[in-house]
């Protein structure tokens with residue numbers, strides 16, 4: 001967070017570090033009541049068991065709490081959804097009893113709490129005050145002029161409307177702006193406000209001067225601040241740092257490491273001599289990733305590059321068939337090399353997303 005707005009934001013933020021979840025799960029009476037309530041809500045036909053269909057809303061809520069996009073949005077996240085469902089049904093079992101439901105829910109919630117303890121989520125209530133403060137701060141004009149030049153570079157033919165839309169993308173949560181590339185923010189805040197602030201002629205105007213741009217941009221941002229003041233937007237902000245410590249922990253525990261690899265290797269095809277193709281290194285690494293506190297494939301591009309390099313170093317793409325023992329040894333080498341690189345230069349990722357409702361969070365009494 002930026003120093004400029006720290007004071008204000010301290011009053012407007014709430015930190016989710018998992019302690020509420022742990023409290024809920026560890027208080028047997030309260031948790032029993034929570035499970036009872038959830039179970040009754042889900043058990044539509046009231047037969048005292050949950051079918052796969054009845055479990056769906058719970059799976060969707062858990063996915064939302066894990067920060068996943070809605071089901072059916074991407075194959076990667078759908079894979080996690082089906083794993084959450086498998087946790088409940090153990091793959092085959094048709095219906096789930098209340099005892100099983102309680103056990104699995106407690107495991108999942110404690111897992112989430114551990115994740116939140118490591119990487120807390122900060123809930124920001126953006127009410128336009130920080131944004132107003134930014135517009136009236138001494139550094140405002142210089143910053144917007146530099147945004148103006150970078151927004152214009154390479155698109156001198158752009159209309160005033162496009163310039164403003166592009167320049168808005170440069171504002172961030174640190175400026176008091178909800179994430180401007182969030183689809184909800186674009187269609188509910190950015191687009192309608194840009195539309196209402198400019199008349200038809202303005203919108204099409206090209207090659208605008210710096211003065212014209214500054215004047216129109218300020219009008220738009222002021223209107224955004226006003227809109228936030230009338231209807232604040234809730235944003236979840238999280239920062240994850242991958243520093244290799246998770247890999248070090250996994251590699252130093254041979255039992256855990258073997259277990260994680262065996263689980264991952266179970267679903268990998270082997271030839272009749274029990275050999276495995278090295279082309280599966282990437283897939284196995286992705287399965288082991290959560291135990292090594294690594295992000296899933298495709299989530300963090302710097303991480304993907306680092307992994308690609310590590311695979312290249314061990315000739316991971318030569319497709320050779322190797323014995324399981326050798327495959328495991330190579331996997332340890334790959335993880336070791338990623339660990340050393342991360343320890344030298346950790347990768348930090350911050351993400352901001354608009355929260356529309358907090359019903360999926362068990363804390364707060366609304367669940």
Ligand SMILES: [Ca+2]
Pocket residue numbers: 043044045046047048049050051054
């Ligand atoms: Ca039922």
